[in-house]
Amino acid sequence: MLEIMEGSHAVAEIVKRCRPQVIAAYPITPQTHIVEALAQMVADCELDADYITVESEFSALSACLGASAAGSRVYSATTSQGLALMFEVCFNVAGLRQPVVMTIANRSLGAPLSIWNDQQDSISLRDSGWLQLYAEDNQEAVDLHMIAYRVCEDHDVLLPAFVCFDGYVLTHTYEPVSIPTQEEVDAYLPAFNPYQRLDANNPLSFGMYATPDYYMEFRYEIDQAQHRAKEVFAKAGREFAEQFERDYSAPVEGYRLEDADTAILAMGSICGTVKDAIDEMRDAGKKVGLLKIRMFRPFPADEIADALKGVSTVAVLDRNISLGSGGAVGTEVKAALSGSGTAVYDYIVALGGRDIRKKDIAGIVDLAEEGRGDMFYGLRTEVL
Amino acid sequence: MRELRIHGRGGQGSVTAAELIACAAFEGGVFSQAFPAFGVERRGAPVQAFVRFSDRKIRLRSQIYDPDYIIVQDPTLIRDVDVFKGIKQGGIAIINTEKTASDFRVPEGVTVYTIDATTIALEELGVPITNTTLMGAFAAATGEIGLEPLKGALRNRFSGSMAEKNARAAERAYKQVGGAA
Structure with a gap:
């Protein structure tokens, strides 16, 4: 059923239905309305998640990385300078193969300071190992979040994703969207089944050294997973189309x-x-x-x-x-x-x-x- | 597709007006899209907000340069901003002012409705915030939105007595402009 709402609120609604267990974010325009809405949902007990307030974007994504390694489905959102501050952590999230989904409310990078839209922010992280999906309208932005979790958490992929939608042009626009119900989302997106996780009873180390004898092989594995993500995305997109009659299976x-x-x-x-x-x-x-x-x-x-x-x-x-x-x-x-x-x-x-x-x-x-x-x-x- | 451009000053609720007009139009059965032209936000600075109405899904994302309709929340803007710029032949302008339409230099073929929304807002809301009053005037002058969907949008956004006060302000303007139209 179509409803009319702001793009940011539409994204917050679908993120809620994706049932993230940990959200860590730092507000920055034009992403703010998304994380404000999610914080409200957690405070109102509509969403059973830990919302971690942090002092910077670096900490936001670091908290997501740790929570994901511990086996939680996690979510964050940022833009522009905020994403720039996450640069180091972005490479670590991908390198540690954590399926973090993060919304990018695309915005230009300073200097000169500009709060307005372009795609310099996410494009500048193109070499980081994150999948990058771009939405044309708010319906696509909503739907790509569900598909992103499916693709990222697939054990053939195990990589993080940016779901990118244009700041102001989409984030602050009211237009009709159809938000899948909780039951529909649950039918499409099963609970997170981590491939491996931090567990005191079965200790593992994450983020070890890789000497020159092994570093290249880790990079090769990430690259291979990126290429596999294309087929996994196509399959997740086809199944989405069967359930929701909106087809995003083609890249x-x-x-x-x-x-x-x-x-x-x-x-x-x-x-x-x-x-x-x-x-x-x-x-x-x-x-x-x-x-x-x-x-x-x-x-x-x-x-x-x-x-x-x-x-x-x-x-x-x-x-x-x-x-x-x-x-x-x-x-x-x-x-x-x-x-x-x-x-x-x-x-x-x-x-x-x-x-x-x-x-x-x-x-x-x-x-x-x-x-x-x-x-x-x-x-x-x-x-x- | 029809297009509306709202001219106001920061703090007058132009963006809210655009959103609620889009909500009311959607409730009335058409596709609508509302978005702001964000400047460097500060109270009193000229701002614009936009609404599109269409029988089909709206794909266009550019700002609005050739509007069918304009709303001017603050007549002092007309000194600083060419509020009529690009307005179509047959277009409709709604201006919040104590003056009459003949006091403005209006492009040929454009119909102007003037309404003292500030007085209505002060009487009904107790504050000179005119956005919801002008929404009632817009509904009556253009027929793009109905009074009932408009009141519904106001009740969704505001709660309790605030919703009812805004609905009353919108209805007064609707009736006043409806009488003149």
Whole structure:
């Protein structure tokens, strides 16, 4: 049943129904409404979890790491500078193979200080070993949390995940969503069954040294688990679709791509605006489509190459910049399509909350078709 | 799709108004979307909030540049902000003011409803917070939301006598503008 509510509250409602046993978080805008709502649910005894208030994001994720190693399902949420402060712990959570699910309310990184939306924060943790899922709307944000727990806790994966949804643009937007009931969530998501855990009666050590004789093998194992996560995600997505009739099983998803000459590649809430822009361009006779990237880690290079067969020009919208190189998504899409003959152009757009409109999407398609790309789009002229 | 832009000052409840209008519209059977244009939040600074209404699922995420409707919570904003910017031909503006529509320089083809929401809010709520009163005026002027779904949204958000006071303020404005419309 559809209800209308704020994106942050929708995420808090589904997290509650996923029954985390330990929540540790530090409030930071635009993530605040999620963790405020969860703290209220715990205080009101609606959610039987330990809510650990901490003095920093570093401690928040450290508490989650310890609780997860002790065998609890855990949850956290953060954004921007908060995620930056978790940097070290993020690598440890993945390295210790703990299936932590954390919401990222995507926001730009300072300096200059900006509270507004782009995806620089989660993208900057792309090498950390966390799975990365990006939601187009609040329904997808809700649903991806359930799927994320299933995938992360699967013994073929045992890795943490970011469920990313755009700060303000989704977190603070009221729109209709369907929140699965507790019974429905319980039927989809069984209780956490840890592969191994800290146990006084059966002592194990977590976080040991790995000498040069062994370190590489640990990194190889994490990489292998990332690749296995793709198939586990597809299976969890198919089962989700059977139960809820919403299908997220594909790591990438085409929109009006079948006969397209030009494809836009994008990730997150911008995809909705792109779809409306594509409808208008199609009405004007332009053969344009969208390939939405739902899963950025593991990176679906083969699926992208497959989906873009027959497309002659690709315009990648990157809401991040690897300074001194290019957009993170564009760089990887170029690698995925190398040798295919497809022209790939990257556009750095909508950083730090800069609004992006349908006419901007049309303008980018024109630039790509003229062969002009690998550039920032929409800059103020005084810096040029 | 129809679009509403609300102009107010920080602390006047523009974001709350957008949310509750979206809730009332959804209860009335259409898809709706409400979101703020967050600036550097401080009391008194000009703020905007947005609502979209559609018979289909709303995908568009950009801000609203060519609104069908505007609500102006504070007439002093008109000095600083071009509140009518981009408003469509046939659009409707609701302005909280003691003045009449003819006192404003209004784009051609735009209908203006003026209402002294501050006085209504002071009488009904005891505070000059006009957002819920203007929601009643919006309902009557545009027909996008009904009075009963609006009262329902107010009762969901506020409790007890606060809900009833806000519902009364909205209803007074609804009747006043409904009489003029």
